[in-house]
Amino acid sequence: MIWVAWRQQRLQILLSLGIIAALAAVMTFVRFDAQSITDDQLVDDRYGMYVNYLRLVLLALPVLLGAVIGGPLFGREIEHGTHVFSLTQSIGRTRWWASKIVVAGLPVIAGMTLLGLLNSWASAPLRAVMFGGRLVTPTFEIEGLTLGAYTALAFALSATVGLMVRNTLAAMVITVMSYVPLLVLVGNALRPAYATPVTSTDGQTPAGAWVVSSSYVDAAGNPVAFSPAACTTTNIPECMRAQGVVRRVGFQPDDRFWSFQAIEAGLFLALVALVVGAGAWALHHRLRY
Known part of the structure; x- marks a missing residue:
């Protein structure tokens, strides 16, 4: 079943990993080139636009990859009726469902997690030209552990919705419409309260706060x-x-970056568990031959 799942999803997986690898190569080049420049103004002139475009790409990439890979995972099979052949073989529903989830989702989620960690390292020489500190949106969303957690939620949501509504396009649209407000809600309502803020009455704050x-x-x-x-x-x-x-x-303060990353990644992984649980329920109670 693993081989069948790979054959069905290999194009999307390989394209996604290719995009991730290309971004990783660009980040690595920029890291070493910017590190060799000692003038902040020159760094801004050379890489100011790069930072802006990179933010846009990395903000959109988790939901786009999650929707494109997760939406057709079950939705396309059910639309075409090919799931009937799979479910009438010796494998059970759970193995069919779990194999497709793991084969399609795990490589891309792992790749996006590594890309977020790489970006934290590669962006270090660019801090002087980046607005705000690492905790400020959108920098927080595109570095560290959260990039992989966001991708995991988008993928799980798209795959589960596709299983429930039995339509690929609807699954992708619903995923995007649900993901974006959730990200805004977490960033503005929950993230500031991950830890008790430090109070200053002299108007001064540490660098990157x-x-x-x-x-x-x-x-x-x-x-x-x-x-x-x-x-x-x-x-x-x-x-x-x-x-x-x-x-x-x-x-x-900026030194809470990694603890906030762990908290938010854990929050999104908990949501992933809930969504996957909903998919397991739909698999046994909603899916018919």
């Missing part, structure tokens, strides 16, 4: 209304001191 909250308070720590536009001087800090106002900032 992610500011998650900002407010004005008085000496007792009570929130106050303050508008820089109401100051009669252009020296805003002096205006704040005259009114007894300080700016309280909550931030996540």
Whole structure:
């Protein structure tokens, strides 16, 4: 069954791995070339556009690969009726389903995980020209462990929806429409609360810190209304001191990057387990010959 699953999905798998390998080669070249440049302005001139395009590609790649590989996995077979032949052989439903999931999904998920780790290493010489720190969107989403976790969820969701709705195109569309809002929700609502933010009342934050909250308070720590536009001087800090106002900032320091990566990857893998469980249920209760 493993050989059959490979024969059915080898084109999508090989194309996906080819894209991943090509990106890895570009990242490696950029790493060594940028490392040899000592002038930040020259690095920005040479690789500023590269950083922007790389972000767009790596943000879209997990859901595109997941949808393209997962959508046809069961949806196409059910549409064409070829699943009947597979399920009437000596292999059982569970083995047929699990073999296709593992053969089609595991290589691409592993490749995307390695690509995310490689990008964390390759982007180090480009930090000076990248907006914000590593915890800030979209840098966080395209480095480390999360790239593989996002791909795993997109693949599992697309494969499961294809099994349920029995239509390849519908599975791919539903996957994209579900994945994008989820990524936005996690990045804006959940990620800032992975750990208690560090508070600063002097307006200073460490390099690479992610500011998650900002407010004005008085000496007792009570929130106050303050508008820089109401100051009669252009020296805003002096205006704040005259009114007894300080700016309280909550931030996540850059050294929490890998712990946040592990938390978010674990969260998405938990969602993958739920989606795969739903697929196992549909396999035995919804799929008919």
